[in-house]
Amino acid sequence: MDTELSARIVELRPTQGALGMEHVREKMRLTSRTPELERATFLREHALRVVRGPGGTLHVTDHHHWARAWYELGIEVVPVMIACDYSDRDHDSFIAALRERRWLHPFDEQGRETPVEALPPSIAVMPDDPYLSLAAFVRMAGVYSDSPEVNAKFAWAGYFRERVQGDFASIAGFAKALAEAVAASRQDEARGLPGFNVKA
Incomplete structure (x- = not known):
């Protein structure tokens, strides 16, 4: 349409x-x-x-x-x-x-x-879920991509929620959490998430 x-x-x-x-x-x-x-x-x-x-x-x-x-x-x-x-x-x-x-x-x-x-x-x-921001910035870094069939950021946000405990109230806290999210995206478990980019 x-x-x-x-x-x-x-x-x-x-x-x-x-x-x-x-x-x-x-x-x-x-x-x-x-x-x-x-x-x-x-x-x-x-x-x-x-x-x-x-x-x-x-x-x-x-x-x-x-x-x-x-x-x-x-x-x-x-x-x-x-x-x-x-x-x-x-x-x-x-x-x-x-x-x-x-x-x-x-x-x-x-x-x-x-x-x-x-x-x-x-x-x-709409309330703030900082893990959706982490997922968005990790995607910008080329770690994964969205496809027309699935909105991958929710799966990635859930993955980071289990592995990253951040202080999201400050710029420094968010930056540290983002660094931890990028590191977590290199773990073997991340390869099974939707949109994972093997070249990242």
């Missing part, structure tokens, strides 16, 4: 329970340093991928971190790309479709699976 349009960011609903705020801050930095005349093009290049749900609601299936970054920067209307229209379905069949496409990740900031009903009602109130 892939229909492009604009939407008010406060009306978008997440399909995952948490995000990594350090990763969000990096996307805030990238957005802020984009010259004003190029900002609209930049936003379109990172358009949020959404699906239309029952009643016409829009649910973000990709780019939650861009969405939160733009919200934090006060951008009210953002470009979205509608991947699928499920507006004619009831709630249960809509959720089933999201699960089938692997577009639903109802995990809280502790990595615990929660009921779908417990998902945050908006991008603005």
Whole structure:
């Protein structure tokens, strides 16, 4: 389908329970340093991928971190790309479709699976899971990659959660945790995680 349009960011609903705020801050930095005349093009290049749900609601299936970054920067209307229209379905069949496409990740900031009903009602109130930031930065380092079939960062965040105990309240603490995450990604157990790059 892939229909492009604009939407008010406060009306978008997440399909995952948490995000990594350090990763969000990096996307805030990238957005802020984009010259004003190029900002609209930049936003379109990172358009949020959404699906239309029952009643016409829009649910973000990709780019939650861009969405939160733009919200934090006060951008009210953002470009979205509608991947699928499920507006004619009831709630249960809509959720089933999201699960089938692997577009639903109802995990809280502790990595615990929660009921779908417990998902945050908006991008603005998604809690911080620092392990998702670790997973994002390790991916940037080329350790693993996402595929269209699976969002690997959740598996990697869970892997790091079991192996890295960090003080995420400071830059130094996060840097130390990131170093430990990179070291953990070199362990043999990491080779079985989705997207692992054997050349990293």
